[in-house]
Structure formats: C-alpha cells, structure tokens
Amino acid sequence: MANEIIKEGAASIVRLDKSNSEFGVKNGFLTVKKGDESYDRVFLHRTFPFDKPWEYISVTDPDNKEIGIIYDISDYDSDTEELLRTELKRKYYEPKVKTILSLKERYGFSYWTVITEEERKVSFTMQDTFRNIIRVGDDKAILLDVDGNRFVIESISGLDKKSHKKIELYI
C-alpha cells in the first residue's frame, strides 16, 4: 500500500544516482545534469541530518523545487562522492566540541567556552539551554547557540571527566 502512495503524483520520489545524474561545480555552486535537464545552482539538504548525514539527500533548485533525492552519496564514484561530501560539510557548518573549558549559567543564558576538534577556542551563548541541547541517540548531542550556530558533541561519554561533569546537569 505504501508503495502505491509513493509512486503516485506529487508523492513520487525521484531517486538520483550515478546512472541518471552528474554533479559538477560552477562559480562556487554545485551543478547537476539529469538527463536533458541541467541546473546551474543546486542545493543539498539533509532530510535526516542527525542520524543519516550522508543519506537521503534532497537536491533542490534555487526556487526550492526538488530535483531528486540521493539515497546514499556513496552510490556515486569516489570523485563525485567527495564533491557531495564537501558540499554538505560546507553547507552544514557544525564545529565538533572536544573539550568544555567552562560553562556558566546566568539569567537564563548559559555561557560556554569550548575547544573544537581543530583546536580552536570558541565561546558561545545558549538560551533555554535544556531545550537547545538536542540529543541524538544515546551519546551524541547538538548544541544550538543564540545566533543559530551548531556545535556537535559526537560522544558525550567520550568527553574528558571535567568536561563531562560540566555538561552532566543538562543531559
């Protein structure tokens, strides 16, 4: 039954893979050629950004019309896969937190200073801290700061003891 719905009209999914699409770059933007149609500026959107970052990637044109969905970027040859991976990483800028140096809460804001994986010291502010720490599975967390930046803790249990103690209250 589900299949019948999926195949019909607006609900039909156009699957993109190496057999029907070709990606490239022009003027700093991703391009795609699908059959006879070619698009000069396309955007990638993760449909399941938290648990499937490299799968189910929606490809749209600048007017937000979907061209198709890539089920898995590894379906493409290694060069295209790398191109798509870079494009996704470029669009989803989410520094990874390695260490939490300090975390203080005042007046409903929490102030964080962390070291990221690139050994960069970053300070950011979160409002409504509990709601803006998004748990993904048991061990991963995404922190959303007041500006809209995202920081990822890939493994909460993998944090050093001091960092863990600081974030413990919020998880």
Add this chain to the structure above:
Amino acid sequence: MSNKELLCKFPFNLDPEIPDKRVNGSVEFDGEVLRVTIDGEEIKTVKRTDIKEFLTDNGVGCIFVSYKDKDDDVHLLCRSDIKYSKGQIKQVRRLNHYLEDGVMPPFSDKGEKCPKCGRPYRDGSHVCLHCQNKTKLLVRTFKLFSQYKLYMFVAIVLFFGVSGLCLVIPYLNRIAVDNYIKSPDPANADMMSYVIIILSILGLEIFIRTISVIRYHVLIAASNKMIVKLRNELFDKIERLSVGNISKRNTGDLMRRVGWDTHILQNFVINYLPNILEQLAVFIAVAVFMFIYDPMLFLMILLPTPFVVLSFRLFWNSMRGLFHKRWLAGSKTNSILHDIFSGIRVVKSFGMEHKESMRFQGGTAEEKRMQEITDIRWSFIMPVLRFFIGLGEFIILFYVGNRILGGTMTLGEMSQFSSYTAMIYGPLRMIAQIPRRWMEFSTSSAKVFEIMDEEVDVADAEKPVDIDIKGEIDIKDVSFGYDSGNEVLHKINIHIKPGEFIGLVGASGVGKSTLINLIMRMYDVEDGSITVDGVDIRDISQESLRSQIGVVLQETFLFSGTVYQNIAYAKPGATRDEVIAVAKLAGCHDFICRMPDGYNTRVGERGSTLSGGERQRVAIARALLHDPRILILDEATASLDTETEKQIQDALAKLSAQRTTIAIAHRLSTLRNATRLVVLDKGRVAEIGTHDELIAKEGIYYGLVMAQREMSNMNA
C-alpha cells in the same frame, strides 16, 4: 587598491570553498568595484557594472553571499558562520538598494549584543542584564517604592526596637539567676525586686510581641501597595511595547515577570532586607558585647562559624544540581501529560493509549528516582550540619562549665551567654543564604527593570495628531524586513482611494499580512512611507489611527466572557440594539439565539465551544460594531463555508461602500466585490488592476484563478 571612500564593508570568517577552514576575510565596495579579500590577500574583484543583484543563501550554521551577473549567472563571494549573518543580510540589502537607486542607505546597527560585554541581548530587549549595576538596582527598587518610605522607616525602627529589646531579656535573666535564684544569701534577697524583674521580663515579652504584630501589619500594608503599583507599572509598559517586541518574548516569561519577579522584589525589600539588617544589628551588638566581656569565649563561639558557613555553601552547591534535575524530571513528566491530554483525540484514534501510558510511566519512574536520590542526600547532610552547629555550643558548655567550676563565672552569666550564643548562630545561618537571596533579587529586579527600560520602538511622535479618517491610503516606496532578516516587502507603491475595496492576492509568505501590519502601524516601515488622508501614520496618534481601523484576522481571539461582551468589546457603551444589529449583519445572530444562554453564553477559555466559523462571525460582528473607516480582513472568511461566506460578503459589501476595505484571501471568490486587486509576488507588487484587467493580462492572477477553477471542477 583605489583610494575611493568605501560605501560598504563587512567581514566574513569561513573559507567559501573549504568546509572547515576559518579565515579572516572582508568584502568591500566603493561604489565602482567590489573586492573580496582573505587574510589580506585580494581574491576577487568585480565591477559594479557587472553586478545585477546581491543574494544570500542560508546554510546550516553558516550563510553564503553571492551576486548575480548581467547574464543571471550567480557567483559565490563569501561564507560566514551565523555570527555575521544578521549584519551581512543588512549589508546585502543596502548593496541592493545602491544597485537600484545609486544611493547607499545608512547602516543602522541597533545591535543584538551588549557593546560593553559582547553578550547577546534577550529576544526583544536592548538592555544587558549583566552590565546593569546591581547596587543601582537596589537603589532603583527603593526609589520605585519611595512613596512608601514612611512605612519602611517605621518598619525598620520597629525592627531595631525589637532587636534591642531582645538583648535586654538575657541580661534580666542573668540578674534574676545571680541575684535571687542562686543568691549567696537567699534569705535576705529582696523578693519585691525579684518579682519586678520577673514581671519586667514578662512585660518585655508582651511588648516585643505587640511591636512585632504592629511591625508585621505595617509591612503587609506597605507590601500590598507596592506590589500593586509595581505590577501596574510593568503591565502598562508591556502594553506600550510594539507587537514586534512583545511577540519576540515568550508569554510565560512576560507573565512570570509581572507575577513572580515583582513578588521576589517585594519580598526582598519588605521582608528579607529589614530582616538582614535586624540580624546584622543583633550580630554586631552581641559580638561587641561578648568580645568586651570575654574575648576567649567570643573566639570559641566563632570557632565553628567557618564550618557552618562553608558547610551551608558546599551543601547548597551539591544539592542545587540535584534539585535542578528533580525539577527537570518533574517538568518532563508534566510536558508528557500536557502532550497526551492535548492530543488525546489523536492518541485514541490511533489506538496508542498503551504506548502513551508507558511513556508517562517512564517519566514518573525517573521523577521518583530523582526524588529518592535528593531525599537520601538531604537526610545525610542535615544531621552533619546540625552537628557542626551543636559543636560550637558543646565547646562553649565545656569552657563555661570550667569557668563556673573555677568560680570565675556565675550561673546567670552562663544563661546570658547561652542566649547570646543562640542569637549569634541565628544570623550565621542566614549569612549562608545571603548570596542566594541577593542573586534571586538581582535576577528578578534586572528582569523587571529590563522591561521598564525598554525603548518603545513604535512610539507616538512628539506631537501626534488626531484625525478623522476618510480612508485614503497612500503606500509609497515601502520596504520592510522583520528584524535584520531578509526583506519581506520591497518598494511597494499602492494608492488606495477612500471607499475602495482592495483585494490582496499572492502565495503564502509574499508579505500580504506584513503589509497590513504596516498599515495598522504594528511595525514602522524601514523605507518609504504610508500616509492616511495625506498624513504620515507615524505622525498620527496610535490611538486615533487604530480606533478607526477594524480588523478581522484568520485566527480569531475571543476573551473569556459572554458573546455579548465579546462583540461589545470594540465599542464600550454599545446598546443591545447595536450589538444585535451587527450580529445580524455578521450572520451570527441566529446561532446565538439558538444557544440556551443566547447572548449571555460564555465563550473564551472556559466557555462553550463555538465552531471556527461561529467564532469568526462573532469577530466580524465585533469589527463591524467598531464602525471603522478602514476595514481590514485577513483571511477573515477562510474558515466559513461558501454559502455563509457569500452572506457575509454581501453584508460587508454594503458596509464597504462607505469605507476603505483591504482584504486578503486565498479563495479568490472572496474578493469578487473588490474594486481593485493587488497581486504580490516575492515582496513586490507584481500586478494591480480590476479582476477583468488582470484576467486579460494573463499573468500571475490569471494563473491563480485558473488553478482554483481547475480545483473546483475536480471537486465538483
């Protein structure tokens, strides 16, 4: 590099191509050439003549700025994290204005962050809670209550009076014990004097209790007056803020400020502060007395003090996290309950009762676990604390006992010292709580003053005028974007004659409701102007403007009260005849009469449930009673069936003959009576004209009409 003055410059911090690479980049534009530099090195130059438009694209956690060339090819310029996004969006808007008009608008950076500490402001606020001087807050709080200073003065004097008298009782006790009870010569003791001393103690006790009662009454009287004043002032201020400002704040947060934070302020000023002063006075008086009398004894009393204060602090720090977690567990369970009850129809219709029950049980189990942990911890900590406090008394007992046995101290003195020791430990326990109370006070007062200090962003002009509106509206070159987001409306020009019925048409999100909000002056335009009868709406008093505009929105809000009160809300003092007449006009009279309580039927939060269409009609009646010169209908009849809609449309048509009407509707049949239609597309006026003119044009409106016809044919 040219020496021309820069018209626009903004920084960026991510490499445009390499995902995680941070850079120190900037985009500069001098009116002729646009330059992009990374770490001081020029990587791109583009001539102004090659640029058609600037664009921004949002990534996740980052933003891209690009430009469109004359051939409509888009070229990437730079990428930044979100830190710079708001500024960049503003700059891109400026650049686009320049490309269109050749004039660079000034860069207004009202600022989202405190210039002093760099911390972000709370949503809707431009006051930094951190940089507010906390002592000044206390002074301001007192100033706020200055008209009650007599009450405060009386209360404080009485506080000190009670404290002073409390010190006398142990002294009298000592005399009673040493001179009479344990007198070396009891047979010759003056019984009369003994009775006088005992009666003095009794009298003092009664006097102290009486003063305490008076003091309490003075405080209650002052306290109630203060809180009413403070809450009213705060409420008035919130009401004066713009819709834009208020809507950025959470309703719960605003309610908490008016309810809870004012209560904290009141409690601190009225109860806590005098208490601290009193305890402090007692502490100093007793400490000085004891030190003079016996420095050794005084030091011994103070010996456990650091332990007591420290234990309180440590204890509090360790418990705070646990209390927080327990509160969180409770709040999670509550939100599960809220979720389930709000969506009970969905839960039942999908047969998910068991699953939801398990979810709730999971929540309560976690709450129970946290409760147990806190209770167990608490049960260990409290006895330890009491032990430290008891330890001091034990040391004193030992020392004093030795002195009594050695004959250097009398029993009466011991009794006096024991009382003073208890008096000293009282304030000590309190001292441990001072930081928390101070924190509570400074947080609440900062929040209260944050609202009090907030600038009213849509304020009346210095000398606002009141006008009798005839209904001519002129929208000239109006551009607007919410906050620093992308522009929602761009260079809108519409001239509406008095009595005209204008239909606003366009897809969702093109800016129709925004335009209406601007006409009502819920927000101020950024560029251009809106005039009513030739007067800029910023010069008209808001009361005069809005009292002559009637609005019916898609989401109707009915206050708690009767149907009658809800309709009459728009015109205080409206007669019953007037209310019934507009109810008939709006097509709600019949269903109101059918209800057992008629016009007295209670609606709103706890009232009877009216259907969406019925609520809508009540709201239309309310707007009609208002008898506005300008009537605004924002999808007002969207939730009505076509038949009822037609009835209301006809009623409105009769009314709109004498007034200017602006209506938004997706269902185009709603606008059949419109004299002209304005089609908005991507924030711009795409088409304007009568129905026939636009059909003949075969543009966007034609497409919409055809699509709706097709749809109704399919449904037929």
